[in-house]
Each structure stands twice: as structure tokens, then as C-alpha cells.
Amino acid sequence: MAALSVLSLGLTGCLPPAYEAEPASVYQWQRRQEGIERQEAERVRLCAIMNTDTDRYRRDCRRPGDPIR
Numbered sequence: 001m002a003a004l005s006v007l008s009l010g011l012t013g014c015l016p017p018a019y020e021a022e023p024a025s026v027y028q029w030q031r032r033q034e035g036i037e038r039q040e041a042e043r044v045r046l047c048a049i050m051n052t053d054t055d056r057y058r059r060d061c062r063r064p065g066d067p068i069r
Helices: 002-014 026-049 055-061
Strands: none
Touching (some): 026 055
């Protein structure tokens, strides 16, 4: 019984994230889009000041279709 409980707790990290409901109102969609825009603006700002020769830059700042340096 203890082995089953340990196994079930260990497998919970393999599960997909919890369901997140889609916004239901125009206000909720607007807030969602503004949040996405803020996250992208912050990513662009951080990438602009980051050293372009690092692994972190390649991991966080490269997008599909970008030229390989």
C-alpha cells in the first residue's frame, strides 16, 4: 500500500498542467491578451540586453526562422 502511494505521488509530476478555462467575456480576453503582450515585451527587453553568444540567449531568445549565428 505504501509503495502504491509513493508511486502515485511520483507520477503526479508527469501529468499535464491543470485545465485552464478559456476566458468567457470580452474583458477576460482583453486581460489575457494584455498579459501575453507584457510577457513578450519583457522577453524582448531582456533579450536586447543579453549577451548573444550565450546558451541562455540561444535558448530563450531564438525563434523559429531566426538565422543561426
